[in-house]
């Protein structure tokens with residue numbers, strides 16, 4: 240049944256999916272929306288709470304290419320453009336990259352190279368140092384054996400700032416935000432059964448408050464399994480290392496306009512942030528789980544502290560700096576943390592009503608490629624909310640699917656975070 244526009248809609252989680260959902264619903268005429276989160280936006284528990292995130296439309300899977308192109312169109316509109324930087328995107332492999340990394344670049348390029356929605360002249364193959372110097376003079380490294388392409392119809396989003404802005408707009412349009420213990424949902428509440436299904440009536444929070452609603456939408460990113468344990472059959476919390484280097488104003492001027500550089504077998508970085516002069520870097524890999532006992536089963540859920548990064552990732556980031564920007568190779572890495580995502584085996588999101596329940600939806604499985612969809616994702620959620628079901632097969636709740644950690648577009652092996660050494664002292668779970 241289509242919910243009437245004045246029914247109470249509860250959104251649990253004020254990250255990318257939660258805020259986008261609130262925005263689309265409030266713009267779509269819903270008048271009674273509450274968002275809960277344990278922290279104010281941008282929450283340190285949200286993967287989107289980051290200096291910047293890649294915005295690109297090449298995917299191994301053309302389904303997402305179309306969605307990302309819709310998102311890029313939105314990022315360029317006056318509503319979003321303050322938070323979008325169309326710097327372009329270099330996707331490459333380094334000299335010793337595994338074949339898998341080379342293959343994923345070929346597949347990604349195939350999804351966009353003749354695509355009619357890309358402006359003419361968007362792409363340039365990059366197969367030599369000469370090519371890199373010609374297209375990206377900001378890079379001073381030798382980048383020996385780097386090969387890939389430059390996509391000019393891409394860039395990055397100023398992530399945390401975009402979240403703050405979305406929250407501000409939602410607030411202005413009447414969305415209610417409840418944060419802290421009163422907004423920290425710890426239990427899903429079910430009332431009576433109807434036709435063999437449990438009717439969700441809302442959530443209870445850490446402070447003991449009860450929030451009731453006619454629809455409850457869980458948008459908890461990597462944390463979703465802590466509230467909805469059976470979703471961990473499909474969503475695995477995995478983390479990736481993030482670090483920054485500080486540039487002086489002169490150095491910022493030299494690096495300004497540099498495309499996002501993503502070396503599939505090392506890591507990626509962005510132009511320096513215009514306010515802080517920080518370059519954000521991240522290591523590419525298969526991700527780290529935190530397998531732990533969760534509601535009676537063994538599942539990966541985020542650690543309680545995000546601080547510090549694995550030593551092996553710090554080495555990858557150092558190699559990336561050495562190869563691409565050797566002038567900064569001795570620079571200290573600052574603000575190091577691990578970023579938790581909710582991974583599915585096929586990298587498909589899950590946007591669906593939770594089976595055998597009524598009134599409960601889950602929006603999860605970001606799979607580390609959802610931030611760019613901030614301007615459009617809420618529209619997909621609104622459709623499911625109103626249709627009463629998910630018509631897109633790949634975004635349905637999937638039963639009994641064999642879980643796999645071998646994600647086609649990532650290199651390396653998944654490890655558990657408890658088994659790796661950290662580069663600097665770090666408080667443990």
Ligand code: FSA
Pocket residue numbers: 293294295479521523524580606607608609611649
């Ligand atoms: O959509 C994107 O290009 C984001 S990829 C960034 C990343 O760190 C991945 O490289 C990583 O594999 C994981 O998915 C988290 O996000």
